[in-house]
Amino acid sequence: RTFRGRRVNAVILLGHGARDPAWAGPFATLRETLAREQPALAVETAFLAFMPPTLEEAVSLLAGRGAARIAIVPVFLARGGHVKDDLPERLDALRRRYPGCALRLAAVAGEAPEVIAAIAAHAAAQADMRPDASCGEIFGSGSGSGSGEQQYGKVWLVGAGPGDPELLTLKAARLISRADAIVYDHLVGEGILALARLDAEIIYAGKEASRHTLPQAQINAMLAALAKRHKIVVRLKGGDPFIFGRGGEETQALSAAGIPFGIVPGVTAASGCAAYAGFPLTHRDHARMLTFATGHLKNGSVDLDWPALARPCQTVVFYMGVAAAEEISQQLMAHGLPADTSVAVVRQATLGGQMSLFSQLDEFPMRLREANFTPPALIVVGEVVRLKAGQS
Ligand code: SAH
Numbered sequence: 191r192t193f194r195g196r197r198v199n200a201v202i203l204l205g206h207g208a209r210d211p212a213w214a215g216p217f218a219t220l221r222e223t224l225a226r227e228q229p230a231l232a233v234e235t236a237f238l239a240f241m242p243p244t245l246e247e248a249v250s251l252l253a254g255r256g257a258a259r260i261a262i263v264p265v266f267l268a269r270g271g272h273v274k275d276d277l278p279e280r281l282d283a284l285r286r287r288y289p290g291c292a293l294r295l296a297a298v299a300g301e302a303p304e305v306i307a308a309i310a311a312h313a314a315a316q317a318d319m320r321p322d323a324s325c326g327e328i329f330g331s332g333s334g335s336g337s338g339e340q341q342y343g344k345v346w347l348v349g350a351g352p353g354d355p356e357l358l359t360l361k362a363a364r365l366i367s368r369a370d371a372i373v374y375d376h377l378v379g380e381g382i383l384a385l386a387r388l389d390a391e392i393i394y395a396g397k398e399a400s401r402h403t404l405p406q407a408q409i410n411a412m413l414a415a416l417a418k419r420h421k422i423v424v425r426l427k428g429g430d431p432f433i434f435g436r437g438g439e440e441t442q443a444l445s446a447a448g449i450p451f452g453i454v455p456g457v458t459a460a461s462g463c464a465a466y467a468g469f470p471l472t473h474r475d476h477a478r479m480l481t482f483a484t485g486h487l488k489n490g491s492v493d494l495d496w497p498a499l500a501r502p503c504q505t506v507v508f509y510m511g512v513a514a515a516e517e518i519s520q521q522l523m524a525h526g527l528p529a530d531t532s533v534a535v536v537r538q539a540t541l542g543g544q545m546s547l548f549s550q551l552d553e554f555p556m557r558l559r560e561a562n563f564t565p566p567a568l569i570v571v572g573e574v575v576r577l578k579a580g581q582s
Pocket of ligand 1: 427508509511536
């Protein structure tokens with residue numbers, strides 16, 4: 191079998207070899223994976239000892255088929271003994287024998303940073319499986335100990351998604367299950383806190399539209415205090431921490447206090463609500479823009495750029511907008527949106543109690559009152575709403 195006259199590049203994965211034939215297994219897998227991912231590349235394995243083929247046999251095979259270049263990649267070989275001492279001589283002999291084929295000894299695969307990172311990730315995942323593992327160290331910046339200067343653990347601003355625990359990211363789930371302390375908001379579902387360690391300190395920071403349980407400054411101070419005592423502090427927020435979640439204010443405060451922090455994005459309520467209620471947020475024919483706006487009332491009214499929000503061919507999603515439904519409806523119509531523009535209001539999206547109300551711009555505030563819709567709910571304005579499976 192030749193390469194049908196083509197001059198192809200080839201790789202030889204060179205391993206040490208062992209008496210136990212099982213040792214060759216991962217090499218076969220590696221070879222298959224590489225060949226599958228790089229179909230233009232010819233891939234062979236070879237071993238220094240105990241198992242066939244030898245390096246010479248592999249080179250002979252590939253050169254015989256017409257390989258133009260062969261990279262020999264030592265896989266987990268010690269750089270000293272084999273790679274440095276024996277191989278250059280053998281390669282020189284091979285080069286003389288196959289002058290038409292460029293042979294190159296590549297860097298040892300086990301030393302490549304990506305390989306080290308993959309092994310580290312694998313090892314960390316293994317440690318994770320031990321229920322008693324103290325995993326804090328993996329995230330670095332340990333908590334205060336002996337030394338004079340103040341040291342902090344790390345505060346993670348973690349997006350908990352819109353409610354359904356299955357919408358957590360793997361990273362969020364991992365941090366929640368490891369956290370020493372968790373400070374959570376009103377909108378974080380119970381199923382999510384169930385992932386916390388039994389001995390974790392769990393603190394409710396509240397924030398319902400009507401009663402702000404803790405002022406923001408107090409939350410910031412609490413995060414700093416917790417980071418002094420703990421290695422992993424999770425600040426758990428509904429949806430995505432950077433979308434109407436005051437994540438920006440908290441990171442500013444943490445950064446001013448010199449406390450290390452990280453952000454884990456989450457599925458924002460608009461995405462969860464659209465997916466579970468069954469309509470898209472954008473559509474080539476109906477909405478080429480998507481705007482997230484806050485309907486939060488400031489001094490009894492909503493301060494938004496209404497002319498911009500009333501432009502056609504877009505979807506506008508109002509967060510925290512239930513109390514302002516009347517004003518939203520009036521302002522959008524006053525600024526030119528037709529009264530029959532579709533509106534969906536979705537309450538408790540992605541949770542067991544999800545309720546959706548499909549209506550239109552002039553009627554939805556009244557329908558909300560009739561149905562006694564209470565927050566948390568999103569108001570979605572735009573023709574995409576009509577694309578709900580089974581409708582128009
Ligand atoms: N950071 C969050 C939003 C916080 S503002 C995110 O990215 O989703 C809080 C508002 O989000 C609520 O008033 C409500 O409008 C909306 N919201 C959050 N979770 C929701 C849910 N499960 N169903 C409907 N609306 C939700």
